[in-house]
Amino acid sequence: MHLNTEQRQFFQDNGYLTINGAFTDSEMDHAIEEAGKWQQDFVDNMSSDESHWYLDHATKLPEQLRKLDNPVSQKEFFRKLALSPGILELVxxxxxxxxxxxxxxxxxxxxxxxxxxxxxxxxxxxxxxNLDGVLTLWIAFDAATIDNGCLHYGAGTNKYGIIEHYAPGREPYNYQIPVPNHVEMTPAPVAKGGISLHHGCTFHQSSNNTSNRWRRAMAVHYMRKDVKLTAPVFHYDPTRFVKAY
Ligand SMILES: O=C(O)CCC(=O)C(=O)O
Structure with a gap:
């Protein structure tokens, strides 16, 4: 997958880029099925610490996860999506x-x-x-819209360096920053099978899903092979790293 000059420039200036049509509906249906089976298995076997960390406490549906970690290193299907030749060429x-x-x-x-x-x-x-050596690829398993909680980005914040974050006491997984008045968070809706890329410093967030539709997605975090995670907040286990080469 090749970016044209305009797309490349947009990413450099704004710190994000959305591309629709990267994956087929049937690949995304398969992803949803795999994620659903894994979610059920995880919920059936999780400890109380894990349930605090992983359950979505906001939805009205019972016992739903907000996330699962390391799909790319743990499940072949997700690894193939992340390492597909077109995606790698792009990243x-x-x-x-x-x-x-x-x-x-x-x-x-x-x-x-x-x-x-x-x-x-x-x-x-x-x-x-190296702050420019990390980027995230976000794959929309379902169409992501404003009402079901698509990502929003602060255009140009990729050039801000790292800002101090704080986390609410009971949510150590929700580090956050107060958004300066001059930064507007712009919605980035994505069609099912589309992708959204962002630079590692770009401000981003997603809101509550106020709809009756799911908004499932996989975020894949890539770094250049010469980058070292020298000051991580959590531990990123090198045995889980997956080389794309
Ligand atoms: O999918 C979300 O709501 C959050 C995604 C995110 O923070 C990321 O991809 O880095």
């Missing part, structure tokens, strides 16, 4: 070098209230030694 073209998937997450955002993800920068969590 490595933007990073300028061969890439490693060091972390990945499935975000479920269930219907009837599924919880928000507050404004944050991925690089705050990851702490890379």
């Amino acid at each position: 490595e073209g933007l990073l300028g070098q061969e890439a490693v998937v060091f972390f990945s997450q499935i975000f479920f955002k269930p219907p009837f209230g599924g919880g928000p993800k507050p404004v944050h920068q991925d690089n705050f969590y990851f702490g890379p030694d």
